Amino acid sequence: MANTDYGYIRVSTREQNEARQKLALRAFGIPEQNIYLDKQSGKDFDRPQYQALLRRIKKDDVLYVKSIDRLGRNYDEILAQWRYLTKDREVDIVVLDMPLLDTRRGKDLMGTFLGDIVLQVLSFVAENERSNIRQRQAEGIAAAKARGVRLGRPPKPLPKSFFLAVERWKKGELSGKQAAEACSMPVSSFYYRAKKQEKEKPL
Structure with missing residues (x-):
């Protein structure tokens, strides 16, 4: 054959x-x-x-x-x-x-x-x-981070209701779950963005 x-x-x-x-x-x-x-x-x-x-x-x-x-x-x-x-x-x-x-x-x-x-x-x-190639990629990422370049997808813009919900959550008027629902956000995302906002507040 x-x-x-x-x-x-x-x-x-x-x-x-x-x-x-x-x-x-x-x-x-x-x-x-x-x-x-x-x-x-x-x-x-x-x-x-x-x-x-x-x-x-x-x-x-x-x-x-x-x-x-x-x-x-x-x-x-x-x-x-x-x-x-x-x-x-x-x-x-x-x-x-x-x-x-x-x-x-x-x-x-x-x-x-x-x-x-x-x-x-x-x-x-x-x-x-x-x-x-893997090493060059890792070195490139490290160099970019050192220059302050943000990698990955940009975060989604916060809804207008986010800041009011954070204030009410801090005052105890809303639970974390209720505040997240008011913003149409997952609870984990709400906590993360709220803590991030607190850290970024000017002194």
């Missing part, structure tokens, strides 16, 4: 670059029905379309991916999955961005050895870059 070509695409929910990956796969003649797409993180392999691909792909079939980090970004997981596909399932893998990562070539001992080295290096680089 002839082997079948498959393509796998993964994008996170924040990025929309599946078109670029899809064009690259189509250029290799992979039919649309054989291209599987997941829109979620690459932190593990519990992805619906990837699992559907595994149920369909068989020995001697070829799996194409645009780059190694489309499989995932965790060094150990990528290596484990690569070995599972190539050794246990006997599937060939082609990484379009890295011609050396093409298991159809160099099936002798030296070819396999070189391919494994390249895979380990690239998997490490992918994971390292992910760690660097």
Whole structure:
């Protein structure tokens, strides 16, 4: 039986670059029905379309991916999955961005050895870059906070009835729950904003 070509695409929910990956796969003649797409993180392999691909792909079939980090970004997981596909399932893998990562070539001992080295290096680089991105984000957030930049969504404007409700609550005329209901606010939000307002009052 002839082997079948498959393509796998993964994008996170924040990025929309599946078109670029899809064009690259189509250029290799992979039919649309054989291209599987997941829109979620690459932190593990519990992805619906990837699992559907595994149920369909068989020995001697070829799996194409645009780059190694489309499989995932965790060094150990990528290596484990690569070995599972190539050794246990006997599937060939082609990484379009890295011609050396093409298991159809160099099936002798030296070819396999070189391919494994390249895979380990690239998997490490992918994971390292992910760690660097997280670190840069954390540093950026810390620097912004140091400059007094407020992060996150701005708080909702307070209703006009809020300040009167706070005064009546402080005087004991209303319970916290009643005051919150008068402002159409959750009780926890009422307490938080009331305490915040008290702290921000000028001396």
